Amino acid sequence: MEQITVLGAGSWGTALAIVLADNGHNVKLWGHRADLIKEINETRKNEKYLPGVELPNNVVGFSSLEESVVGAHTMVLAVPTKAIRDVLRDLSKMIQESITIVHVSKGIEPDTLLRISEIIEEEMPSHLLRDVVVLSGPSHAEEVSKRHITTVTSSSKNMAAAEYIQDLFNNQHFRVYTNPDIIGVEIGGALKNIIALAAGITDGLGYGDNAKAALITRGLAEIARLGSKMGGNPLTFSGLTGIGDLIVTCTSVHSRNWRAGNLLGKGQKLEEVLENMGMVVEGVRTTKAGAQLAHKYDVKMPITEALNDVLFNGKSPKVAVDTLMARGKTHEMEDLVNIMENR
Numbered sequence: 001m002e003q004i005t006v007l008g009a010g011s012w013g014t015a016l017a018i019v020l021a022d023n024g025h026n027v028k029l030w031g032h033r034a035d036l037i038k039e040i041n042e043t044r045k046n047e048k049y050l051p052g053v054e055l056p057n058n059v060v061g062f063s064s065l066e067e068s069v070v071g072a073h074t075m076v077l078a079v080p081t082k083a084i085r086d087v088l089r090d091l092s093k094m095i096q097e098s099i100t101i102v103h104v105s106k107g108i109e110p111d112t113l114l115r116i117s118e119i120i121e122e123e124m125p126s127h128l129l130r131d132v133v134v135l136s137g138p139s140h141a142e143e144v145s146k147r148h149i150t151t152v153t154s155s156s157k158n159m160a161a162a163e164y165i166q167d168l169f170n171n172q173h174f175r176v177y178t179n180p181d182i183i184g185v186e187i188g189g190a191l192k193n194i195i196a197l198a199a200g201i202t203d204g205l206g207y208g209d210n211a212k213a214a215l216i217t218r219g220l221a222e223i224a225r226l227g228s229k230m231g232g233n234p235l236t237f238s239g240l241t242g243i244g245d246l247i248v249t250c251t252s253v254h255s256r257n258w259r260a261g262n263l264l265g266k267g268q269k270l271e272e273v274l275e276n277m278g279m280v281v282e283g284v285r286t287t288k289a290g291a292q293l294a295h296k297y298d299v300k301m302p303i304t305e306a307l308n309d310v311l312f313n314g315k316s317p318k319v320a321v322d323t324l325m326a327r328g329k330t331h332e333m334e335d336l337v338n339i340m341e342n343r
Ligand SMILES: NC(=O)C1=CN([C@@H]2O[C@H](COP(=O)(O)OP(=O)(O)OC[C@H]3O[C@@H](n4cnc5c(N)ncnc54)[C@H](OP(=O)(O)O)[C@@H]3O)[C@@H](O)[C@H]2O)C=CC1
Pocket: 008, 009, 010, 011, 012, 013, 031, 032, 033, 049, 078, 079, 080, 081, 083, 086, 087, 104, 105, 106, 107, 139, 140, 141, 142, 278, 279, 280, 282
């Protein structure tokens, strides 16, 4: 059994701490708010992020980052993407030996357009970083924490590291696959949040299941077009971290991205929506990054661009949908076929 540190005591960090604890590991769960950590240690609950869920005794909360990392050579990074650089900078000052970082965040950094594994490689001194692994897939924390059946994918440039993480997390409720395509896995996991926001918007506007199916399918087409051009394997997008995560995020009330989109579709302003959500809505930043990536790689991403106009350029959701539907006619598969032929 191992000593593992989970960095980030929100919904996902806490749910993954439960999975690891169920597998017999000793888990140190670090959160930057002392009151939340006190609640976790005194009540075995994290009511804000996972109401009603009891934490196993082998999950111990820490509000000191320094104390939380003692004795661990594997760390799960489960903070929102905008906090990752700060946490890594602090972390690198507190460890002496090299570690494996498993990141579970779904986003792309605007402007730098870096994937999370690239940010980790940039921020961590190379002598302190053994491997970077991403664990991603259709997995709402609310269900994982209740031990409902879930499947995810472990991916790394080093397959031995991906398999090590597969072994660490895999259990009867939480089945872990491996995939060597870290680019495809990270792009699928990040960009599905854009489509989930859009699916929430069409639901909020009162459109039905046909619109939802259209968004999931055409959303997948634009994610695969971009991801393939960035070097991802086109097949990855038909896997758990592609279509799998699109389905679960676009169709579930658990999804914060879907819920935020739904409120936008009903007429609320973005600032108001984010203020009331109380949890991270990764798709907002990632939409900005997605539109920048579409431009950089010269790939058509009409849904991403339409959402970018709604979020940042004041376009109304209804006008954005109308504009999408009024675009010139096109072939369903042509762009992806061209990209694959030119690889
Ligand atoms: N929830 C889910 O089902 C899943 C989430 N993910 C991904 O996991 C990542 C984390 O999301 P999730 O746990 O859901 O988010 P939550 O909003 O539930 O929790 C985020 C946690 O990170 C903390 N935090 C914020 N900023 C910092 C910082 N600078 N330093 C340290 N801690 C910080 C928050 O603290 P505070 O209380 O102060 O805000 C909060 O405890 C996201 O990228 C998300 O896409 C992936 C799969 C499933």
